[in-house]
Amino acid sequence: MPVVGYYNGQYVNPSEAAIAIDERGHEFGDGIYEVIRVYGGQPFLLEWHIERLQNSLNAIRITSPYDANGYRELIQNLLEKSGETEASIYLQITRGSAVRNHLFPAAEITPNVSAVVRPVPDKGEQTPGKLLMQPDERWANVYIKTLNLLPNIIAKQAAHDAGADEALLVRDGKMIESASSNLWFVRDGELITAPTDRYILPGITRRFVLELANELGIPVREEKLSVTELSSIDAIFITGTLSEIFAIDTVLSHPDLPVSTPLQDVAPHPIVVTPDTCKTEWTAKNFDVVNRLKEAFSQHIDELRKASVSA
Structure with missing residues (x-):
């Protein structure tokens, strides 16, 4: 059953x-x-x-x-x-x-x-995914894991329509989170992720990755990065309970989803997004840090499974 x-x-x-x-x-x-x-x-x-x-x-x-x-x-x-x-x-x-x-x-x-x-079936080997940049239209208390997820659903569906795996949500010019995942950047060997204020869900896997980074000696900075800093980023990944650690190799944008200006007074919905109307804004340069974290995460899970068998 x-x-x-x-x-x-x-x-x-x-x-x-x-x-x-x-x-x-x-x-x-x-x-x-x-x-x-x-x-x-x-x-x-x-x-x-x-x-x-x-x-x-x-x-x-x-x-x-x-x-x-x-x-x-x-x-x-x-x-x-x-x-x-x-x-x-x-x-x-x-x-x-x-x-x-x-x-x-x-x-x-x-x-x-x-x-x-x-x-949950075995996911097997995963290839890196894509994010679609979008304005963050969620409410002001994202830290509460509420049932009200319609803005998240719309954002993730737009990403799917664009041929991407997830959204990259931008609030006040800062890249802060994804629709159902926490968002991470790697620059010059340092991990950067938004601090868990009211606009960020305090992710459980996020919390675990912070501990992994400490174990591995990887420096971490909790800061909201501006969209203008995207070109300086070496790698991006997202984390979540079911997605675990998922590498990103491409960030897309769409002309009807501007992230550098405030939300429009007149709502533009519905927005129809297709892959051919999107532009590539960023591609990954180096996954070394991401791969170290993924390997350490897998080792912890393997140990958990072995302990369960021997118990």
């Missing part, structure tokens, strides 16, 4: 209806989520995921339905039910179900907890 659905204590079929129409996550996106990667049957960096989940709940004033031990038990039960050793776990918590109203429900309601466990 590789794909397992869960809703408020019951195991369900993820493709069948399980929630009430008056569910605040369904109607407002009033909730938060986490995605956890499982290697060799072990949830990777689970404590960090639980910490971020609880921070997100606190930020939007939802009382956590579990303490840390409760989340650990829930994750373990989901994995046992699934039987998968290489999987992803999507965990979602909403404010609950109540008659639709923009205000928080007056009566005390119970948060709704749902989850899906899916197998």
Whole structure:
């Protein structure tokens, strides 16, 4: 039973209806989520995921339905039910179900907890990808891992339409993040990534890569780089729970997605992007630092899998 659905204590079929129409996550996106990667049957960096989940709940004033031990038990039960050793776990918590109203429900309601466990196939050897530069149209509290992802979806779809793998989001002239990934630059052997302020998601893999860089003696600077500095960059990569460390060899731009000027007063949507209408703005020069990080990441995962087998 590789794909397992869960809703408020019951195991369900993820493709069948399980929630009430008056569910605040369904109607407002009033909730938060986490995605956890499982290697060799072990949830990777689970404590960090639980910490971020609880921070997100606190930020939007939802009382956590579990303490840390409760989340650990829930994750373990989901994995046992699934039987998968290489999987992803999507965990979602909403404010609950109540008659639709923009205000928080007056009566005390119970948060709704749902989850899906899916197998993750081996990605094999990956070739470097492409990014499409776009203005960052997300809200001002990106640090909260909220369900409201429409700007991210539109940005990532535009990148896909351009023949790219992800977006390179620019806010106030600074290259800060991707639609569903943290963004990294390498220049003269130094790693550069945007600091985790309110406009950046505090990525779990980002946090782990910072530790890897320290282990490897790679210098790191947390700074937002200007678009004008792109030509000086040697390498780019993105990180995420499922993408891990993914090298980038090309950055594209599109004339209808300007990043050097403020957002237009008149929204230009829908924007239709095709590969032939894009321009190459940057190509990679040297992947040495990226490859060192990827190798170190793989070694950690191999050790995690071996420890799971011997346990």
